[in-house]
Amino acid sequence: MNSAGIIAVFMAALIFPGIILRTKSIASGRKGPGIFQPYKDISVLLKKGSIFSTTTGTIFQIAPAITLASLLCAAFFIPFGKYGALISFDGDFIFFSYIIALGRFFSIIAALDTGSSFEGMGANREAFFSMLLEPAFFILMASFAMATGYTSFTDIFINFYLSGNNFMLIFGLLGIFVFLQTAMVENCRLPVDDPKTHLELTMIHEVMILDNSGFDKALIHLGTYLKFALYGLLIFNLAVPPAWTLPVQIACFLVIQVVLAVIVGLIESFRARNKMNKNPKYILTISGVAWIAFIVILLVGERFIN
């Protein structure tokens, strides 16, 4: 049953983008496409060949595959409730974070490889913002590690609510907030980035993949959907105690994924995006929330450690 996590990630990835799209369509008074439209688009892209600019080299050609592979790899580390992850070892959340960072690194150097001034700008922004975001994840996971006494995703999540202490509920909520915000920033959704825009100068992630086409572009899109699902599953693990029975967990899982997607869709419908130079402050705030969890642990921490 250790593959439950992976299956869940794929399921979430399957419905997530479609629900966001549908929510946005309905919020803007349109009917909107079916929930699986993003995958129909991807299947079209997969049938196409890729065109490579003459200024690009090998890096540009291998980067989309590496990025997707790194995300698939990261999916092995996330458990589903009491069913542990496929791969689990002490400190695996650090590995998780940096395997994703490896994928990002390749997408950044691939963007630089094109030699386009836009893509360089996008790469610069992506590197900067993800650098600012990194502390949030680590501080939060460090707090969890201190609270539970374990350092792998599987152990942390299995033991999260075992102590029965009410304080864990606060950490759960803070964690959900941080993971949701991280997911939004990592996936370049509003308010940090606008995935729908056609304006090269305002893009972050989209501008980095301007030169990608066909098959490669499909891989990149799959990667972003997967990334959302990874965080969706992390949120599920925080929100649902592993002690619950499997059917209840599956139901909770689906409800949480749909609700998350609807929340993202609604946020994107009813607000404008940030001004670019406000983004660093916005992202640092996420780290700030993670710090709150960390400090609470430091202050009242002793008791939780078994």
Add this chain to the structure above:
Amino acid sequence: MNRKYLDIKANPAICNTEDIPVLPYHEFNDVVSGILAEESNHCLAYFAVPTGENLQFYIAIADDTNNSIILTSFTAERKSAVFPSLAAKFFQLHGFEREIHENYGIQFEGHPWLKPVRFPFNRYNQDSVIENYPFYSIESEELHEVGVGPVHAGVIEPGHFRFICNGEKVRHLEIQLGYQHRGIEHLMLTKNSPLQRCILAENIAGDTAVGHALAHAQLIEILSEPVANETLHIERCIALEMERIAVHIGDTAALCGDVAYQLGQVVCEALRTTVINTTQLWCGNRFGKSLIRPGGSNFPLTEEVANNILKMLEDTGRRYVEMTDRILTLPSVLARFEDIGTVSREQALKLGLVGMAARSSGLLRDIRISHPFQFYRNFEVHPVYHSSGDVLARALQRKKEVEESIRIIQSLITRWKESKTTVSRPVYHDRLRPSSLAVSLTEGWRGEICHVAMTNAQGEIQQYKIKDASFHNWMALALAVRNQEISDFPLCNKSYNLSYCGHDL
């Protein structure tokens, strides 16, 4: 009457070419400097007309205090032509001097920015091609250049933007246009059928079909026989205001789209459709093409269409106000609009901005008020302007102008119902008043539109000059993004929504 310049208190204005004083250049320079030193005067057109070995230079200046158009001229030989630049003192003339320089090789000494404008096929220096435009550049380790266009990701016209950036911050923007040049001014002379010229005028800038067609129709009418039909005048004003409303609402949608505010975007897009569909109901074309013709109209307003317009305006107006009230108070939108792309009143004056770009910087320039034409002569337009000059001011400007235009149309339709004279069919005149120069101004949604025509002794059009508001206003965009973030450029661009083809002709 003074002998330095001709002052005509009419719009459209007409005079015999020989009545325009011809001064020596130094005197011309003094006179024009004296006139332009006044804040209320700005240049409408400044162009050269080849007459054999010589070039005859004409300048038309709008005087907003006396509601008049000032005309004066000078002659120069083609070969020995080096003049001290007027644009060095009055930057608003920079475009005109560049154009003359590009067409006839005249040197303007001291001109700060003597670069090509639109690369016409008969330009003086055939070596100057669009591929080797002399961009301004700075050598520095810290700075980098970003070139955007001429092919863009969105559905916009071609134009090249060259940014010099320090990281995310724009230090300098140079806008290179000319990709849309179709030689309309030349076609106006070679296409001799009057109907063809009307169609050409409608296509100078696709989003200002009514504005340009009206400027052209006024010009032809004053050169043949002026029309005094009040009903026709009212109908033309209604068409012009409909165009203004449609574009302003569409641009509000685009502004929301640029800051990713989906609700504002989809609502305003839908509202714009209702407006242009009503125009289509009237004349069969959503952009009002074929609606404006000299001497009359093929599509006189009917009771049914008028009622439809009223009904549509009431509904659209209410919903637009409701939506913009929400847009312009939403914190996340305000954070993107406020203090972005500011152009001060001083800068606006210096650049000679016109239309809504000037009004949103606190400079009240409105041809409907200063040089009233058509039915605006007997009708008061309330001035709308804002002083902050940022994207928010331009967004507010559009909202207020839509509200004002709705008021105008509503009362115009009331007047129209009272004054029902029959509107005749258009008259296409082959022979125009000989040896004359006529200037026609209208206030399109973007701002002042100026058409100038000169006829020869046989009554044929010898020279036709067109100036869209964009010709002045593009420089405002370049200034607006200075020291802004490069990611705010699209927003600034959209807030002006200038015409590429209106500039390139």
